[in-house]
Amino acid sequence: MMWLSFGWLTLVLGVIGALLPVMPTVPFLILSVWAFSRSSPRLRNRILRHPKFGPPIRAWQRGGIVSRPAKIWSTLAMAMGVGWALLLGLPPLFIAAQAAACICVAAYLLTRPEV
Numbered sequence: 001m002m003w004l005s006f007g008w009l010t011l012v013l014g015v016i017g018a019l020l021p022v023m024p025t026v027p028f029l030i031l032s033v034w035a036f037s038r039s040s041p042r043l044r045n046r047i048l049r050h051p052k053f054g055p056p057i058r059a060w061q062r063g064g065i066v067s068r069p070a071k072i073w074s075t076l077a078m079a080m081g082v083g084w085a086l087l088l089g090l091p092p093l094f095i096a097a098q099a100a101a102c103i104c105v106a107a108y109l110l111t112r113p114e115v
Helices: 002-019 026-036 041-048 054-063 068-087 092-110
Strands: none
Touching (some): 002 041, 026 041, 068 092
């Protein structure tokens, strides 16, 4: 029941991400597939067969493959998030933590293999 609930939660977040350009989609769907593989193979396969979101998820499962456009878009979105925090005048400690996290995620993402 826990994996099924987590799968639905991350699926809903992924759907929201598909509708809002500031929120990611595929990372949440990857988590959904992972959770559904432990609770609902039917839902897992349905996500993997999706014509738009299935291919990048299957590429990630094959070997951590991330397309170049996804790397560029993700890195730019993280940089824009830090930029917004600066423009909004958020506390410097918050901005530093956000920037550090974004740098770590971007470094990991940029080292993934490409198609």
